Amino acid sequence: MKLVQGFTPAWLETICAGIHMPPEAADRVLKTLPAVNQPAVIVLAGGLAQPDTALMAQQALRRQLDPDPDGWKMLTVMLCAACLAQQPMEQQGMGMDVYLATMGMFSRFVKEHSRQFGRCGFDRDWWTWRILCGRLVRLGALEYEQAEYQGPAFAGMVPGQPCLHLHIPSDADLSDQARRQSYARAWARWELPIVCESWLLAPALDKLLPADSRLRRFRAEFVPGPAEEDAEDVYQWLFQGEKRLDRLPQTTSLQRAAKAWLEEGKKIGIGWGRLRWPE
Secondary structure (H helix, E strand, C coil): CCHHHHCCHHHHHHHHHHCCCCHHHHHHHHHHHHHHCCHHHHHHHHHHHCCCCHHHHHHHHHHHHCCCCCCHHHHHHHHHHHHHHHHHHHHCCCCHHHHHHHHHHHHHHHHHHHHHHCCCCCCCHHHHHHHHCCCEEEECCEEEEEEECCCCCECCECCCCEEEEEECCCCCCCCHHHHHHHHHHHHHHHCCCEEEEEHHHCHHHHHCCCCCCHHHHHHHCEEEEEEECCCCHHHHHCCCCCCCHHHCCCCCHHHHHHHHHHHCCCCCCEEEEEECCCC
16 A cells, blocks of 8 residues: 555544544544645655654654644544555564554554543654554554663663563553463564563562562563662553642552552652563
């Protein structure tokens, strides 16, 4: 499929249905299409499909599409550019299930925006260029990003080493079976070390999680690396972007335990880990 074929209502309707885009958002991108269906935008959007130009294309599109306060222009362009991601995935032996699961990141981010800000929108183009160029794919419960390692040296990992960065979607099934099936798929495809940087690997969680929980078992699957206590990722991913202690959600037992911990003046931060796979 050529990129210009992505800048059509038919394609947008197809991709929005395939990734279960919320109806309000699907309607907004269709209405936004005429404003972005321009030669200059289409040329820039083509750069999103190549790993060596995707980041530059995303940054250039931000400038070209400004103003775009709720991100509808960028979301529309990126969904149009998603038409180019199908063929490379197929050539790598990935089926439509992997393609749609990966592109489902757009719908997930729109829903997260609604939960955090109380209105529909899109503000994650700084991240989603990775899936349009094939750098990041979702295999089952988890996402894997092919990259050169740039984190701290630990457990045999050194900067510049080819690796997979494991990312944990907010809707991930972290049951033991789902995790292991995902690890197996990633290892069978790439046979690269898998590393993760996440608040879920922060050492502080040893004090907050029940003795027998799936998150504790998830953590045990990694060789622990350095931690960054001052990182504030927990507010975004556990508390949906809220930072005021008196407003932190307390729906789950982990939210309640983390809130009490933070109210004592303690920090959670993030931790690094290298997956013990294959064992």
